[in-house]
Amino acid sequence: MALRAPSPPGPTRARRVARPTGLLLALAVLGGCVLLSISVGSKAIAPVEVWNALVHYDGGYDHDVVRSLRVPRTILGVFVGAALGLAGALMQGLTRNPLAEPGILGVNSGAAAAVVVSSVVLGVSGTALVWPAFIGAALAAVAVYALGSRGRAAATPVRLALAGTALAAVLQGLVHGVVVLNDFAFDRIRFWQVGSLVGRDIEIFWQVAPFLVAGIVLTLCMGPSLNAVALGDDLAASLGARIPVVRALAAVGIILLCGAATAAAGPIWFVGLVIPHIARIITGPDQRWLLPYSAVLGAILLTASDVVGRLVVPGAELEVGIITAIVGAPVFIALVRSRKMAQL
């Protein structure tokens, strides 16, 4: 980790200026999204009232809506979005695989299976369910990666996706078996299975917040090491990078980020896939910039999707997990169709 960055050759002068400015701009956009998220909703509340709710809380109905509904979901959106964006960037950088993504790698099904089994078999309920979700997500990610990278050849995009699909099939079978026998579990899992920022107990967020923050900090520090990994294992080792250490730390980061994000908001597809690709268009391949960009853009995508979900169906809300899946799948397919898919 003490490695000095072998930064990718020649960032152009334009890019050297553009990258910090762009990051500031992205942060400003995120600020805008956060403001929108606490002021827009099916209950129309004047901006002045929103401001008053934040600074002069009077306990009235409108103030309560802002404080106990909109602020928590905004915080959740920012952190979960940042975590998923970072997790995607980390997975793609580590595996040098453009399709690596928490959802494709079976994290969602692992968490779902753990939630169902622990709530039905072990009787876990309420906020305590966060731990099974966390552990299930982590185990699934590790299992899929281990299966996909087996053998001498590197883990190719197809392999990881297939390993994820195979594991997801088995876990889904188990989940289906349990919920068919237990109406109560089915009723719970059908709502949990849709990734959402509302209806989650904010207590859950506070429980996983330390893990989220630790994962985000750890990952943001890994830019230089990931740059070395991008050169290939042999070259990286000859430059002094300790590849096993880097891989182990990255695995810890992925587990912290995916586990905590899925535990807090439920399964959310494709954010981790799309965001690093958009970030790469802006920053180029340098991970020191790619990672912070991925975090900020991920937060923007999730809060913006959440706001859109409140507006798109009048009088009702569309969960953020649905929106990201419908927006993300076409991007995934476009990536699969592009000729450069095999390279990164």
Add this chain to the structure above:
Amino acid sequence: MSDTLSKRPGPARSHAPHGTVPVRPLRGRLSFLARPRTLAVVLVLVLVSAFTLALSVSVGDYEVPLSAVPAAIFGYGEHLDVFFVQDTRLPRALTALGVGAALGVAGAVFQSLSRNALGSPDIIGFTSGAATGAVAAILAFGAGRLGVSLGAIAGGLITAAVVYLLAMKNGVQGYRLVLVGIGISAMLSSVRDYLMTRAELTDALGAQIWMIGSLNGRGWAEVAAVWIAFVLLGGVLFAYARRLRFMELGDDTARGLGVNTRSTQIVAFAAASALTGAAIAVAGPIGFVALAAPQLARRLTRSGGTTLVGAAAMGATLLVVADLVALRALAPTQLPVGVVTAVIGGTYLIWLLYTEWRGGRA
């Protein structure tokens, strides 16, 4: 070195390929190659599935002794025996056989058309599309039995077509097909989840069971439907078996051998899709039989290409066994058979990937 060489079989007396025996009945007016190993495997599979069928007809809360089963099937014996066998258990088991055979054949055809072990309806989005179509029909339109079946078929066909078109770019490549299928399936699964959260609990439960695939309560109407479809569409595919095996050698080679590749592709794809649709209409989108059956059959018969007969026998055996497990594993509760096939099939897929990648092959 010379020892091992000398142990190799000498040049065969006939010019038949290894492992085949030329058969010329009717004084040579008909002539074809038979593979004794394939015949033996198919025979064993038929015996196993017949025995499992008898077993699943006999066991249950009301036990029919195995020795009484054959008589009861034809309406003789004790009144209650005949009632349970003829009215409930036999149609269910025969549906399982038919659906399994149909899925096995369709899977084999899909795999040989895409020249890819993973080109089965499960991976290319057919199953996922059918599940979504059925769930939409139940929850959004409140459809009845027939409407749900039609919704499932439409969903499956549309999804398969979309996946196929999106994967097309200088021809369809196997892996692109697989990846596009995975992406579309992910999107559809979140659409299903959305519909589930907006429905009443009882409706959602019904949709959930249909979505997994189940043989509970299937009667003679379903038996007739699936077997008629299997005989008609399977017949077409069996007639195309030779051409399909040539197609596995590559388009150019197949053309060189006199196969009209385009029409073969279209006819086989249409018939296999319709067959899958029929199986799904009867039993719901039962997963992984179409993926695993042709591969298992191929490994057992040690044949170089897909064998449609072997795949059909294997599919039927797999589903009959899986249904017996689904019936008895948590008796008296009946699991949907799709749960069993997903767990078994998914594990098999993991094993397949695990062993194929061990040697470092991609």
